[in-house]
Amino acid sequence: MSTKKPSTALTSRQQLAAVVLAAAVVGAVLAPSVYAATNDPDDTVAVVEIEGPVNTALADDVESELADVRANDSVGAVVLKMDTPGGAPVASERMYKAVQRTSEQMTVIASVQSISASGGYYAMAPADEIYVLPTSTVGSIGLNAPAPRSSAPTQGPSGPDKRGGNEIQTWAQQQTLADTFVSAMMAERGEEFQMPREEVAKADVYLGTEAVKNGFADEIGSLNEAVHAAATAENLGEYRVDTRETGPDTGFPFLLRTDAQVVAIHANDPGYGDVKPMGLSYVHAPAVPHVDAVERFSESDLAVDRGGAAAGSGATGNESARLAGGVDA
C-alpha cells in the first residue's frame, strides 16, 4: 500500500518551517509600521512660529496652520513661538482671531523669544499663558502713525476725502485705530494688567522680568518649558512636537523706518514694487532700523571714513521733531 517512491509533498515539519518563514518575512515587513504605531504617541504639541514682520503672508500661514491644528484630533495643544516687532494692523487682527479660536478649543501658550511687541503682542494676547525669557521684550500696545497734515487743495478727485481726509478726521481715525487695539488687549488681559487702561495705552515695552510682574506676561520660561506646560495642561502624557514654520521663506520683507513712517522692503535691491509703505502700523518702532543707519552700513565706504557721521545724528533729530508733530526747525 505504501509506495516508497520519493514524495514531492512537504512534510509537516517542512510545512511548519515554511509557514514560520513566511510569517517572519511578513512580520519583518510590518514590524516598522507596528513599532511606529505603538511607539509614536497619538498626542502632538504643535509649535507654530510667528516670526518676522507681521504682514499678509504671515497671517495667511498662521491662519491656515491654526485651522489645520484645530481640525487635527492628534494635536492636543499649541505653542506660539513669537519673535516679531509687529507690523500691519489687519494682519495682526487676523492672527489675533485665529489664536482666539484655537484657544477656545485647546491650550495655547505663547513663548516669546527676543520680542513680541505691538502687532505681535496683539496676535498672542488670547493665549492662555504668555511665557517670556528674562530679557524678552513685550508690550507697545498702540498705533504708529505720522501726524496728519493738511494738504494743498487739488482738483480732479470725485470727492473731498478722495485724496485724504480733513486733518481732524485723520486724527479721529488714528485714535480709533489705537483704541481698537487697546480695547482688545484690555478685553483679553485686562484682569492681568496691573495698571489702568491709560497706562497700557502709553504703549511702553517691558522686559520679561518686569512683564511677569505687571501682567504683560505670565511665566518666565523657554520654548521647551512652554511646550511642556501646554502638554501638561492637556494631560498629554507622552507627546511629540510638530514645528510648523510660517511666513515667506525668503527672509523678506524686512522693515525700515523713515522720518515719517515704516516701510516694508520685499527685495534686497528693491524696485518700485518691492517697497510697501505702512502708513499706519502696529509696530514697535525702536525695533525697526532707520533707513539712514542701514544705508550708512551698506555703503562701500562707510560714512565714518568720510567724516560723515553727522549725517546720521542729524536725521535722528529731525525725526524727533517730526514725530513730535511740531514745527520743523
Place this chain on the structure above:
Amino acid sequence: MNRIGTLAAAFVVTLATITGGAALTGYVTADGAAPAPEIQNDHYLDDDLVANATPGQATVEMESTARSQTVLVDPGVEPSGGAPTGLLGLLGFGGPDVADRDVRPLANALIENGHDVDVYVPDPEQQRRAAGPGGEQGPTQLGERLAEADAFVTFRTDYDATELGEIESFVESGGHVIVATEPDAAFDEPGAAALDATLGVTTESGYVYNMAENDLNYQRVYAEPAADSGSALTEGVDRAVLPSATPVGTTLAGSDVLAPIEGSELSTTRAPTEAPLLVRTDGVVMVGDSDFLSPENAQRADNDALIGNLADFLVSNDRTPPGPGGQQAPSGPTAPGGPTAPGGPTGPQPPAGNESAENATSG
C-alpha cells in the same frame, strides 16, 4: 458570451468595491476644517470706540475797538537759502515753518477789524549787504520792521543779540508781543534761552500729554483757565486745545493764563504737571504751542475764542510806532503802505557793517 459577461461583472463589482471602500474610508476619516467656534468680540462693537471726526466750527471775534494797529508776524523764515520771493514767498513762506494758513484765523480777525498785518520775511540780498565790513551799526531788517509795528507775533526763537535788543525796546515802548513756541523748538538748536531772558519768560523741556482726556491724540491736550487767571485772555474760553504743547513760565510780575487739565503729564518726568501752557506779563504772551492757531485747530473746543482774545491783546497796546523815520530806522525808503507786501518791496538802503546780522543764519 456568458463567460465575458461574468468577467465584466466581476471587474465592475471589484472596482466598485475598492473605490467605494476608499470613498467610505475617506469620508469616515475626513480631516477637514471643523466648524470654527463662535466668538463674540464685544470690544469691537463698543459704541464709544469710533472717535468723533466732526471737524467743528470756528468764529473768531474781537471785542477791541482800538484804532488801526500794525501787527508784525515773524513766521520763522531763515534769511538764507531758498528764501521766498515776493508774493509767492508770502503765500507759502517758502518752507516748512509756520505757513500763511497756519496763522490765518488770527490774521483774518485782525484784518476784519481794520488792522494791518505785516509779515517779516528777511531779504537775503539785504542780509549780505548788511554784513559788509565797516560803517556804523544800524537796525537790522527786523528792527526796521518793528519800528513800524504796534504788536509782534513770532514763531521763532533764534534771534541774534541785536535783534533781541530791538525786541526788548519794542516791548519797553509799549508794544505787545506773542511768542508761540513748540516743544521741540529748542530740541536741536540753540538760541531760545536768550529770547526768553529778554522777554522774562521760560520754557521747559518736553511736552505735555494726557492719556485719559484729550482731543483725538494724547499730545493734543486740553488747557483751561488757570486758577487765579481772571484774565481777559480767557474770556469765553472753558477749554482750549493745544496740540503738542510745552510748559511755559514767567517772572513774578507775570501771571498764568492757561494750564493743562487734571491728569496731564510731562514727557520728561512722566509725572503729573500743572505748569501753565500760556502765560502773560504786561506786554508779552508766551504760549507753548503754535499749532493751535491753524484753521483746523481753531475749530476745536474754544480755540476760536482764545484766538479772538489774543487778537484783542495784540491791538490793546500803548505803543506809538516811530515809523520808518523814527529812532530805530534812521534812513531808507521803507515802503510804509504795504502791510501785505513785505519782503521784496521793502528795500531800504541798509546801513553797512551790521556784523551781527550774519549770526542770524547760524542761530
